[in-house]
Amino acid sequence: MAHQEGVSADAGDSERVSLMNDPKARGLVFQALLIIAVIYLVYSGVTNAIDNLARAGIASGFGFFGERAGFDIGQSFIPYTNDSTYLRAFFVGLLNTMVVAIIGIFFATMIGFIVGLARLSKNYLVQKFATVYVETLRNIPLLLQLLFWYKAVLSILPSPRAGGLEPGVEVVFNLNNRGLYMPRIVPEGGAQLILYAFIVAVVGWILIGRWAKKRQMATGQQFPVFLTGLGLVIFLPLIAFLVTGMPLSLEYASLQGFNMVGGWVIQPEFMALLLGLSLYTASFIAEIVRAGILAVSHGQSEAAFALGLRPNLTSRLVVVPQAMRVIIPPLTSQYLNLTKNSSLAVAIGYPDLVSIFGGTVLNQTGQAVEVISITMLVYLTLSLLTSAFMNWFNSSVALVER
Amino acid sequence: MDYNTKTIAYVRTQESPRMAPPVATGGVVGWLKENLFATPRDTILTIVTFLFLLWIVPPIIDWAFISAVWTGEGREACIAPGTGACWAFVEAKFGQFIYGRYPIDERWRVNLSGLLLIAGLVPIAIPSVPYKRENALYLLVVFPVLAFILLTGQLGLEPVETALWGGLLVTLVVAIVGIVVSFPLGILLALGRRSEMPIVKMFSVIFIEFWRGVPLITVLFMSSVMLPLFLPDGVTFDKLLRALIGVALFSSAYMAEVIRGGLQAIPKGQYEAANAMALTFWQGTRLVIMPQALKLVIPGIVNTFIGLFKDTSLVLIIGLFDLLGIVQQNMNDQNWISPATPATGFVFAAFVFFIFCFSMSRYSAYMERRLDTGHKR
Numbered sequence: 001m002a003h004q005e006g007v008s009a010d011a012g013d014s015e016r017v018s019l020m021n022d023p024k025a026r027g028l029v030f031q032a033l034l035i036i037a038v039i040y041l042v043y044s045g046v047t048n049a050i051d052n053l054a055r056a057g058i059a060s061g062f063g064f065f066g067e068r069a070g071f072d073i074g075q076s077f078i079p080y081t082n083d084s085t086y087l088r089a090f091f092v093g094l095l096n097t098m099v100v101a102i103i104g105i106f107f108a109t110m111i112g113f114i115v116g117l118a119r120l121s122k123n124y125l126v127q128k129f130a131t132v133y134v135e136t137l138r139n140i141p142l143l144l145q146l147l148f149w150y151k152a153v154l155s156i157l158p159s160p161r162a163g164g165l166e167p168g169v170e171v172v173f174n175l176n177n178r179g180l181y182m183p184r185i186v187p188e189g190g191a192q193l194i195l196y197a198f199i200v201a202v203v204g205w206i207l208i209g210r211w212a213k214k215r216q217m218a219t220g221q222q223f224p225v226f227l228t229g230l231g232l233v234i235f236l237p238l239i240a241f242l243v244t245g246m247p248l249s250l251e252y253a254s255l256q257g258f259n260m261v262g263g264w265v266i267q268p269e270f271m272a273l274l275l276g277l278s279l280y281t282a283s284f285i286a287e288i289v290r291a292g293i294l295a296v297s298h299g300q301s302e303a304a305f306a307l308g309l310r311p312n313l314t315s316r317l318v319v320v321p322q323a324m325r326v327i328i329p330p331l332t333s334q335y336l337n338l339t340k341n342s343s344l345a346v347a348i349g350y351p352d353l354v355s356i357f358g359g360t361v362l363n364q365t366g367q368a369v370e371v372i373s374i375t376m377l378v379y380l381t382l383s384l385l386t387s388a389f390m391n392w393f394n395s396s397v398a399l400v401e402r
Numbered sequence: 403m404d405y406n407t408k409t410i411a412y413v414r415t416q417e418s419p420r421m422a423p424p425v426a427t428g429g430v431v432g433w434l435k436e437n438l439f440a441t442p443r444d445t446i447l448t449i450v451t452f453l454f455l456l457w458i459v460p461p462i463i464d465w466a467f468i469s470a471v472w473t474g475e476g477r478e479a480c481i482a483p484g485t486g487a488c489w490a491f492v493e494a495k496f497g498q499f500i501y502g503r504y505p506i507d508e509r510w511r512v513n514l515s516g517l518l519l520i521a522g523l524v525p526i527a528i529p530s531v532p533y534k535r536e537n538a539l540y541l542l543v544v545f546p547v548l549a550f551i552l553l554t555g556q557l558g559l560e561p562v563e564t565a566l567w568g569g570l571l572v573t574l575v576v577a578i579v580g581i582v583v584s585f586p587l588g589i590l591l592a593l594g595r596r597s598e599m600p601i602v603k604m605f606s607v608i609f610i611e612f613w614r615g616v617p618l619i620t621v622l623f624m625s626s627v628m629l630p631l632f633l634p635d636g637v638t639f640d641k642l643l644r645a646l647i648g649v650a651l652f653s654s655a656y657m658a659e660v661i662r663g664g665l666q667a668i669p670k671g672q673y674e675a676a677n678a679m680a681l682t683f684w685q686g687t688r689l690v691i692m693p694q695a696l697k698l699v700i701p702g703i704v705n706t707f708i709g710l711f712k713d714t715s716l717v718l719i720i721g722l723f724d725l726l727g728i729v730q731q732n733m734n735d736q737n738w739i740s741p742a743t744p745a746t747g748f749v750f751a752a753f754v755f756f757i758f759c760f761s762m763s764r765y766s767a768y769m770e771r772r773l774d775t776g777h778k779r
Contacts, residue, residue, distance in 0.1 A: 004447075027598075027599045030599065030602070031599050031600075031602055033602040034601060034602060034605060035601060038605070044634075045632035046632075048631070048632050048633055048634050048635070048730070049631045049632050051635060052630075052631045052635065053631065054589040055635070102729065113677070119448070122437070122440060122444070123437065123438060123440070123444045123447050123448060123451075124438055124778075125437075125447075125448050125451045125455075126447050126448070126451050129451055136756065138759075138763075139708075139712075139755065139756045139759035139760045139763065140712075140752045140755050140756055140759070141712035141713070141715040141726065141755055142712070143715045143716055143718070143719075143726065144715060144748060144751055144752055144755065147594075147726070147730065147748060148744075148745070148748040148752070151730075151733075151744045152745035153745075154623060155744075156741050156744070195688050200695050208759060303447035304473065327709075330432035340616070340618075341617065343617040343619045343620065344617075344619060344716070344719075346619060346719060347718075347719055354617070354619055354620060354623075358619075358620060358623050362623075362627065367632060368627040368628045368631060369628055369698065372620060372623055372624050372627065372628050375620050375623075376616045376620050376624070379615060379616045379617055380612065380615040380616055383614075383615035383616075
């Protein structure tokens with residue numbers, strides 16, 4: 001009887017088993033303890049912080065956002081002077097971070113895909129070169145690479161004057177220790193039309209692509225979408241440019257006294273950061289691409305060949321779409337890493353979020369808790385947003401199983 | 403047909419001369435044709451790559467060897483224009499790059515700690531050496547205590563404050579402490595994330611996702627600037643310890659995800675078998691699940707360690723002098739400042755980091771091949 005009771009009902013069980021050994025009760029106790037511990041930690045931390053801040057005479061709260069910042073920022077995509085508020089400085093930093101992250105992601109992806117494919121090449125020289133690239137850059141800390149580009153390559157370039165520039169003479173391209181100088185495109189009246197023409201061309205490309213796909217599905221006839229689209233994108237703005245009487249002019253940089261004037265300059269900090277981030281991340285992306293392509297089984301390309309597809313079409317229609325499913329999840333985390341790594345800008349003085357906010361603003365206001373929490377929160381948001389977007393993208397290419 | 407009467411027209415009595423193999427597949431030419439000039443596209447690629455290498459390799463060799471300065475007492479040796487690497491700088495500062503400002507008379511303690519570490523690492527890295535459990539215990543518990551006593555100077559040894567530590571010593575201390583602390587924390591967090599207790603699970607998820615979502619640099623800022631504010635008045639940590647706390651929390655989140663991957667790879671039957679044997683949760687985890695899961699994720703753990711090892715260089719931003727930090731500091735030494743010095747220093751540091759990371763990644767690849775039981779297709 002006793003045996004039967006023990007096996008049968010749960011209710012009878014919990015009466016017999018002591019409370020100590022009941023998993024449910026133990027779970028509750030354990031979780032309660034955890035909550036108490038966390039609450040205690042937070043409570044003691046907060047009270048200590050309040051005490052410490054009061055003793056040091058540091059204000060708390062977010063009032064400092066409205067105050068005058070009083071420092072200059074080297075690169076800004078929105079109007080900013082040292083009279084602007086801390087809030088504006090925050091946005092300048094955020095924007096700088098996002099700009100370098102987005103451009104970095106673009107270049108890292110391009111280089112990564114090329115190198116990844118090169119590692120699979122049958123060409124001995126190309127393959128070995130790609131392997132050396134990946135193994136070298138992957139195994140050296142990013143910070144070291146950034147410092148190398150900044151301090152050992154770009155900073156020891158000659159100054160504009162020592163580099164042989166004549167005062168007052170305009171140059172098209174020039175790389176010196178002030179940065180990379182390029183001509184700036186100055187729009188005049190009617191220049192918007194070119195932009196509109198470009199937008200129309202891009203929309204046209206997409207529409208033609210849809211139409212061509214529909215037609216191919218219905219009739220099997222193909223249409224050279226890529227060439228047509230490329231033609232549209234090049235010639236439509238060009239026609240607009242000519243029709244409106246060439247409303248763009250180029251402004252060249254020149255040396256005036258000791259400084260460069262005019263032109264469009266890419267600062268050395270930005271260049272070093274971009275170089276470091278894209279080359280470093282590209283080495284990881286290359287490995288991801290390689291693994292992704294290797295993950296597509298050989299039978300797939302053989303099947304495609306058996307159907308009579310040529311090698312180019314085979315990789316475009318059969319191998320790449322399947323490889324993308326393997327590639328995208330780790331690629332996402334590389335994009336996130338690149339975004340987070342852009343915070344290393346602080347080491348070379350590029351005014352990104354951490355350098356402006358965690359550096360200068362923190363030193364000026366002393367409000368460590370607020371400033372660092374905000375900085376962390378921004379990165380956390382960026383991370384969650386990126387992964388949400390990439391999850392959506394991933395689900396759109398994921399294998400649909402019945 | 404009558405075969406017998408027919409005379410055979412021709413019988414070869416001598417071996418015909420052997421023909422040469424087709425030119426295209428044998429020897430150097432064949433290799434070249436197959437690997438470099440198989441198609442017109444390959445030929446173009448080969449030529450472009452070759453020209454690129456021709457453009458980039460000779461200057462590097464010239465810089466690193468031919469016009470490099472190997473000996474010298476100061477910046478005068480390396481100041482001449484067109485000088486390559488200033489290896490004399492590395493030679494002069496080598497002790498600092500390894501030990502930082504650790505007192506010269508006490509450097510044997512660092513060396514001894516290094517030996518103790520190697521004595522633990524080598525046997526655990528070779529799969530056929532027995533006593534893995536004891537070995538792991540030595541590395542995770544005994545060695546840290548011994549190294550702590552030796553390096554900081556307890557038990558009658560002369561105390562050396564951490565402000566004097568630097569160079570490769572700090573790099574290794576940060577990386578090893580990070581991994582040793584993050585290992586148990588990571589196991590707990592991974593178990594917590596798979597737990598059925600909602601609050602434990604939520605806590606683990608938030609903890610892991612938070613640390614994985616923020617850059618290490620903000621974590622270091624937090625632990626060096628914000629952490630002291632949360633401590634009671636009078637309690638102070640030294641700078642290195644604060645960085646260590648940040649690094650350990652940060653890496654335990656990554657470690658947790660690696661270990662979770664291993665836990666997920668264990669078939670459900672193993673958990674059920676452990677339950678059927680009437681093992682408690684902790685017994686089952688310790689005796690059945692973890693040994694299998696951890697073995698599966700050795701490559702992942704090594705990769706995390708490589709990442710952590712590279713990330714230790716970030717501590718220079720909060721003013722600690724790890725290998726990169728001390729190299730950078732010495733570049734500004736008045737006695738050695740020259741256009742060639744920064745590149746030389748960085749290349750040296752890069753070389754050291756490369757040696758460590760590359761050998762670890764080779765090891766991880768080796769373990770991956772070894773652990774690959776062939777179930778994967």
